[in-house]
Amino acid sequence: MNTLYEKKLFESCQILKDRNVIIALSGGKDSVSLLHFFKENQSVIGVNSFVACHINHHIRENSDADAMFCKKLCEEWGVKFYLFDIYVYDYVKNYNMSIEEAGRILRYEKLYFLLKELNYDFILTAHHKDDLIENFFIRVFRGTPIYNLSGFNIDEKIFRPLIDIEREEIEYYVNFFKIPFVEDITNRDERYLRNWIRNRILKEIKSYNKGFYNNIERLINESKELKNYLDKKVSLDYEITNFNFVSFELEKFNKLENYEKRYFLMNLLLRYIKAEKKYVDELIKIIQKKTSKRINLPNNFLFEKSISRCYLFKNEYLKSFEIVKDYGETEIVVKHLGKIVTFDNDMINKKLIVRNRRKGDKFKGKKLKDIFIDKKIDLIIRDTAILVEENGNIIWAEHISKEGPIKIKKIGRGL
Amino acid sequence: MNTLYEKKLFESCQILKDRNVIIALSGGKDSVSLLHFFKENQSVIGVNSFVACHINHHIRENSDADAMFCKKLCEEWGVKFYLFDIYVYDYVKNYNMSIEEAGRILRYEKLYFLLKELNYDFILTAHHKDDLIENFFIRVFRGTPIYNLSGFNIDEKIFRPLIDIEREEIEYYVNFFKIPFVEDITNRDERYLRNWIRNRILKEIKSYNKGFYNNIERLINESKELKNYLDKKVSLDYEITNFNFVSFELEKFNKLENYEKRYFLMNLLLRYIKAEKKYVDELIKIIQKKTSKRINLPNNFLFEKSISRCYLFKNEYLKSFEIVKDYGETEIVVKHLGKIVTFDNDMINKKLIVRNRRKGDKFKGKKLKDIFIDKKIDLIIRDTAILVEENGNIIWAEHISKEGPIKIKKIGRGL
Structure with a gap:
């Protein structure tokens, strides 16, 4: 045993005895150091088997090169290697979230998929203590709620053996064994909040008092405990x-x-x-x-x-819609509401209109709005109610009329 | 109106119209700027009257010089001046707290005293936004609980008109009007956590993104809200x-x-x-x-x-004690327990011993300990129970014997 890194890792990896694990491999210093440690010490750790898994995020110019690096490294080291592709930008476009967030969601999706496929026990990520502290400051500076100050997915299937190891200890290990790795050049760009925190704030703290890390860690744990407590107290579900x-x-x-x-x-x-x-x-x-x-x-x-x-x-x-049901048609799909209107018996051979409500609608001589209000039907339910019209008259209204020859079926989890 | 400082202060001081206030004056930049602003703008602010109050902490070599500076400044400016002395080191010795904490407690004691004496409305302190953020980081780095991240006394009698003003804005105002002030030379000593935070962490944040201040402020407020919530939920009192x-x-x-x-x-x-x-x-x-x-x-x-x-x-x-009650004595004071044992009637002319319990004590043939346990008397109550002994026999035991010729009176809030 040569380095503090190894000493700490042997300790934290004790729980992996006889287990099968996937090591998430980005190709950066942290994850190659972890993979190297496993390759060198598999029998001492007592881990049953381990594989590496790289996720190509297709975000940066050198994404493909990084994937290739990981593949070759694993070949050289004789480690079974899995590669997945994710397309973060597409996801970001569809959902309103940061690239980092989207990347995390998609990445873990693949890792969990592989875990299930292989029927393995744990996903190992190379997050270390500095990552933990960085996440904390990112959240503080961005104004995250106080019960959300921890930045890691908490899941019993994810294990972070490096979490008590600092960046410098990893670097020492990597240098000591001359382990190759890829460098993310954007890591130096201080326009990224994370990099600025790493290069400025964390550096200051480390040189002033390393003990502060422990106090911050405690605060992060308190934030988690608080969240658990509040989740329990606020038993309301949506x-x-x-x-x-x-x-x-x-x-x-x-x-x-x-x-x-x-x-x-x-x-x-x-x-x-x-x-x-x-x-x-x-x-x-x-x-x-x-x-x-x-x-x-x-x-x-x-x-x-x-x-x-x-x-x-x-x-x-709330989109307005008006769909003509022609003679003989037996169903009309209102896709955006997840509803299918079906027509039986004498309704089949009628030409009808399926639509949402409009201002001034009347039903059986009364204002439709008043009927809804009398029945205490919520606004959005009124606005998404299906109406069936014949010759300019509403003859059937969802939530008011009984189901008979006209019925509503739901598509999946339709409204 | 010349500076942003004045603009912000006029706004925050609107609530002081027709009020009488005490300005806490340390002699440093922040508080002299505030006093200067009041002197120059009393009628515009609409404040009814204001006085200055300096607390000599007797901590630093130049404590007396600072007090003198404040006195002279107020004379020159025609501001009524009050001076109090506090002795922080004595207090620190008696209670286990930091100098800063002790200073705060004693200082506010005096300020509240004066507020009451004058029958005034508010104490104004010169805490500004940077102080708020500094306090936050001090607490984060020291590992304060998550519901204690705000560092200020919250009290409706204390008003902080500068709380939305940053250090640089104060400095600009002080320079602009060439206002004299005393400088605390220890402010530059980065061995003090506060100074290091100010000079390193806050400086980095300010140059990177000033908006972070608002997010941190929000977090501080959340911490306060959390504390209020928890106080309500945890209705148990000690x-x-x-x-x-x-x-x-x-x-x-x-x-x-x-x-x-x-x-x-x-x-x-x-x-x-x-x-x-x-x-x-x-x-x-x-x-x-x-x-x-x-x-x-x-x-x-x-x-x-x-x-x-x-x-x-x-x-x-838990101190052991044994006090002889001589013939004719009618009371024995057990000071450390806050109890007085009184003797009436036939007890007066007896020589008795007043003491705490000891291993193996018996009372009326039974083990004293067993009697206490049968009566479900808590351990510390047993250990502080008064026993009265005559000729080697316990004749009276607190919590067991009835009160009669022997009684217990309490001193103040005695046990």
Whole structure:
């Protein structure tokens, strides 16, 4: 045993005895050092088997070169190698998140897939102590909520053997054994928050008092504990009716303490939009109102406080539609609402119109709106209700009319 | 109006219209700038009257010179001036706290005293935004609990008009008006955590992205909100029977969630010893035990888990004592327990011994210990129970014997 790195790793890897593990290999210093350690010490660690897995993110110019480097390194070292491709930019386009976030989601998807395929025990990542502290500061500087100061996925299948090892110890090991690695040149670019934190803030801290790392770690753990506690206290759940359409019960929400309400809303928003505190404030305000209320949020989302529930949904659900059902047709698909309208018996041979409600609609001589209100039907439910019209008259209305020859079927988790 | 400083101050001082305020004046840049602003703009601010108050901490060589500077400045500016002396080192010796903490406690004591004397409305301190951020980092690096990240006393009587103003804006104002001030030369000494944070960390942040200040501020506010929330949730109170002797009910404690238990214990410890997480862990462990248990804590404190309550107390309460009550004496004072034993009637003319219990004590033929246990009397209560002995026999025992010719009176908040 030559380095502190090895000493610490032998200790942290004790739990891997007789296990089968995947080592996530980016090709950078940290992960090649880990792979090298496993290659050199497999029998001492007592690990049953290990493989390497590289995920080509297709983000940087040298993504392909990095993948190739990893492949060759594993060939040379006699380590079984798996390669997956992910396309982060496509994902970022579809969802509103940072490249880093999208990369993480897609990367772990592949790693979990492989874990299942191989029926292995753990995914090993090369995150080390400096990463942990960097994540903390990124979150502090970006204004992350206090219960979200830890930046790592917590999962029993992910194991981070280097988490108590500092960057310098890894570098010492890599230099000592002259291990080849690829360097991410963007690592030096201080326009990236992470790099600035690494090069400036962490460097200052390390030279002033290394003990501060432990105190920050403790704070990170407290943040996790706090999150667990709050999750328990705020037992309210939101119901995900459909992708981009969620709701929760007002009565239960109103029983929460103010702090818990804010926690709940923040988590809800975090899931769908880049949530900021000001939106939480706005939502709190409109939820207190007596009347139904709808407001715009970023990312084409709307929030609605209605009679019995609150809703968060994409504005596409409010799209106007009018579809002609021709003679003989037995069903009309309203795709954006996830509904199929079916027609039986005497309805089959009619020409009808399937549409959403409009201002001034009447049904059986009464204002449709009043009927909905009398029945205490929430605003968004009214707006997405299916109406069937014949010769300019509404003859059937979802949530009002009984199902008979006209019925609604749902597609998947349709509204 | 010439500077951003003035613009911001006029805004923040609007709430002071027709009020009477004390300006805490250290003589440093920040507080002289504030005093200068008030002197120049009293009528525009609309403040009814303001005075300056300097607290001589007697900590540094130039403490007296600073006090003199403030006095002269106020004379020159025609501002009514108050001066108080505090002796921080004496206080630090008696209580286990940092000089900074002790200084704060004593300083505010004097300021509140003056506020009451003058029947004024507010104490104005010159804390500015950089102070706020410095406090945050001090707490992060020292490992303060997550619900304690704000470093300021929160009190409706204290107003901080400069809290949204940055150091550079103050400096600009002071230079612009050529205002004299005293400089604390220790401010440059980076061995002090605060100075290092100011000179290194804050400087880096300011040059990278000033917006980070707002995000950190938000985090500080979240920490305060969290504390308020937890205080509400953890409704358990500890009872302060006497200085350095506190206790709480086990039954209520056991109803708390784990997170709340830790929060409660941390706050309890913070009040009496330099609490660290490891002590909280220890206390949690012994509270779970079925039997009574006592452990040592720093600062000569003991923690006891007993039958119905838990206790935190200084070990001086366990001191052995034996006091002779001579013929004719009617009372014996047991000062360290805050108890007076009084003797009436036939007891007056007896020679008796007043003492605490000892191993093997018997009372009316039974083991004293067993009697205490049968009566479910907590350990510390047994250990501090008054026994009265005559001719080698215990004739009266507190918590067991009825009060009659022998009684216990308490001194102040005696045990």
